Amino acid sequence: MTADEQSATTRRWTPESASAFGRAVGTRTAAAVLAVTLLSLSLRLFALGSRTFHWDEARVGYWILRYAENGIWEYHAVIHGPFLYHVNKYLFQWFGASDFLARLPVAIVSGLLPLTAWLLRERLRRVEMIAVGLFFAANPVILYYSRFMRNDVLLAAFMVYALAFYVRLFDTKKPRYLYLGTLMVALAFTTKENVLVYVVTWVGAAVLLFDHRLQLVAGADDRKAFLREEAGKTWRALRAGRWGLHLVLGLVFFFAVVIFFYAPRSQGISEPGLWKAFSNPGMFPAVVEEATVGSWESFVSKWGEGNQKSYLSTFKSLGAVLWAGAAALLALSVVGFVTDRYVGERPRDVVSFTFYWGFVSVLGYPVIVENAFPWEVVHAVVPLAIPAGVGLAILVRWGAEAITDGDAVSATLAALLVLLVAGQVAATGVSTTYQHPADQHLDADETERNKLVQYGQPASGMGDTLERIRYASNNNEGIDVLYYGTDFYVGDESKNDRWAAGGGWYDRLPLPWYTEKYGAEVDSTSKLDVVGSNPPPVVIARADDRDAVAGRLDGYRAFEEEMTLWGSETVFFVDEEYLRGQSSK
Template sequence: MTADEKSANARRWSRESATAFGRAIGARTAVAVLAVTALSLSLRFFALGSRAFHWDEARVGYWILRYAENGIWEYHAVIHGPFVYHVNKYLFQLFGASDFVARAPVAVVSGLLPLTAWLFRERLNRVEMVTVGLFFAANPIVLYYSRFMRNDVLLAAFMVYALAFYVRLFDTRKPRYLYAGTLMLALAFTTKENVLVYVVTWAGAAVLLLDHRLQLVAGTDDRKQFLREQARETWTALWHGRWGLHLVFGLLFFFAVVVFFYAPRSRGIPEPGLWKAFSNPGMFPAVIEEATVGSWESFMGKWGEGNQKSYLDTFESLGGVLRRSSLALLVLAGVGFLTDRYVGDKPRDLVAFTFYWGFVSIIGYPVIVENAFPWEVIHAVVPLAIPAGVGLAILVRWGSESVTDGDAVSATLAALLVLLVAGQVAATAASTTYMHPADQYLDEGASERNALVQYGQPAEGIQPTLQRVRYAVTNNDGTDVLYYGSDFYVADESENDRWAAGGGWYDRLPIPWYTEMYGAEVDSTDDVQAVGSNPPPVVVARAGDRDVVAQQLDGYRAFEEGLTLWGSETVFFVDEDALPPEQRAQRGAVS
């Protein structure tokens, strides 16, 4: 073999080895991302149905059950977008209604968030992909509300999916990513009305990225030339290439998804409905108008005025939630953004874009939110997970390089910082999500408030009483549950069959979700004498009415529970004979 042949073979071997090594690194990174995703899903599905439904979960869950039964649905901005209504309706019909099944869509959508790191593989290195995935998986507030049937995590997750697919579109120029991203964007529009804030935030971040580009161009004339070239390339791609047609199809696809979800359903009533329109095509214009113009009017009627409360008070409240749940993420997001912008050769668009998105959400949400509820900070935390992952990867790299260089002090310091971050995130997540998911405080001394639990969460311990109600309902004919008192009274219980419910129905929450799920026949009265005339197996009253109701009942046991974290103590009177056999005591007076 000649020297030239040996040299050629050596170069070929080097190229093949480098390719094989790159594939091996990529494969290991993909396995790591999949492992983080499996962890993310496991954290969300573990004991998913153990916490009793929150007031808001129960309200929406009840309307889904009613929709599944009567086939009637229309958009109301006060109860947010249609995604969970339509998805959970079919899940309930397939698997039966339960707390677990109701929360499953949110758990799945958010649990898969770490996979988006793989779509960013042209923009993140292999360590960053894993660390970004870990923040998506285990951030305490994202984890807590990923186990909650609300739209906020769904909205944030769908927008990250949309961004990931659109970034992949720019990296590969493959049209399939345009349609995948558009689907995610359309689904985001079916979750919650503040998706419009995301659109504005994205537009602002894009302008700042354009400014980055202009700053890299030397002089004024060069910048003008740069803008002209960008405009010319865009025009050529749209009108002389294939992308114009793809954009048109993508836009039509977007509106088709939105119309499908927002179109009213009207089985059994003389109003326009989506499924009716397929047998009567002349109805489609009315259905489309209601799904678009009608939905927009409903949205503006409810949310068009923004926050009417003090900005500083709202900012302080939401800031407190951020500090308690995501301090490490906030600090590392700043580290990741600043290091990427000022230390590297060239700032990365993805890191800057997501940092701007999250930062503006922190300062902007106190302007627009109606109430400073803890779930609002999700809209800042989720995008900041990306620069935070970059910041954590810097610590990991620092430690790794220190070990290689034999710098024991730096390696130890880096390891301690990583362990501190991991320990803080893990401890907070374990305490708030698993140990105290429905407690006002995180300690026995009631000194450390649980910032993630909102007031509408039933106090810990209500589940056994709900199971007693379920057993009583299952083994009874006729009226199963009777509410007593002005707080709970509804003159005509049929008013509760369609939104909105009547009278004191809302003060009953979360009980209506459970009684509807159990198939209970419910009635109410504000006449205490009517309670004792022919009492059903379960009577529900406020704790303040306990004594007067007890006088009307014989052989009932009383179980006092909080329907919210405080101030809503309610007594469930259950007939001794209607209790499970192992819980029955000797029949006698109410205890």
């Protein structure tokens, strides 16, 4: 066989050859995908609780702790969907609240993403499956936000799972994949409101795929015949194997999951609640209405305003994050899509579909987001990992063919490109996720900004001060922490027990998560006289008030911390008696 014939054979890929290939090397490929998945989980679980909670993590974490305490929850779009609330509530009750445990659901769900490559085994080659899994496991953007208690990675992951299960449904015609895919879509709806954007992008991508089919048909009459044939095949498929029944049951299943998550919980108050309805069935209509109609109205209203800034400025901000954390993935996704689209007999649906999905997200999110926060790029990076894996596999195959043909130059070039991609991904991931996860800069000279860290992330080094607060709270009776100043003052601290909190509570973040977790008694004042009258073990004030507060305290040591990346210098005054007690432990 000539080199040209060998290359052409490599490019030809049909479902039949895919199945044969899977049978021939299925065990080795499955083992490789499993190994990548274990790597993915390890990267996420290692030191998962080491970074101090971001403001957004702390805000949600606090409300989960309050929900676990009082049993009251209702959906508020501004703090996003109920998935983390319900899942983490039980985790906290069973195992105790911690930074590690709070982030664990996101780490696990995203860490298992490489397994979706195995579900696509009829559509991807062996090397492509492994490459896709590696991008899911180690891309710096996906990795960083997989170690973050936010919904963005959860949403993207659930939709990739859904796509993989639906593709498997088409490949095997087994009803279980319909229900698994529907479960994933339902769970996606419980994470964040921009799942509606996913629905739109999926519809658009499906239309483009159907257009692919029409383009493969020669003339207008042939296209009409093709449409009639496809409609007939679809109708016959629905009639055969009870698919109509499965679709109805799948829809019921979807709404059952959504209602379960969105139904209000109202322990100890007079309002309707899910668990109350089981002892009072007449309450079910009100619960279902709130979980569906009420939640939907709030859900949709979250997207009412969109981006209030210029498109170009937002695109530039998000583009900088993409370039810093996913440059190789973006480039290889284009290579994978273009090669698959125009080389060989016909493009593969899954490659085209995910590229359209991701590409539209790159262009569309600057239109719809309220703020150009770096985690928004997750919604483009995750789907583009699939065509990027195809692009990386092309480089690997190119090198392998060059070695077979004795072409040392091409083999060396291909190896260098693969190493360059691997090195860039690894270096960026290690720097942003492990070395500088809470730092504004990635270098000692402070010349390279850490694009993945958002302003609400407290600066690194806060852990020791938090430990001092924990020790004081556990070894004191009465008020443990006193906030001073108008920034932190709340007239009635009991207003913080249910959403939303009052006064200066939000300027305290991320501390409310930690003080609630420690079981600390918290109070606040705007009067210096109160500070000096029987002060608690910990007093917290802005740096501007340091001297005034210090003058009212005797025997306290001051520790200054940044509550955000910059511009939020805060002083923690800790009674030295508790410092001595802590050091003796």
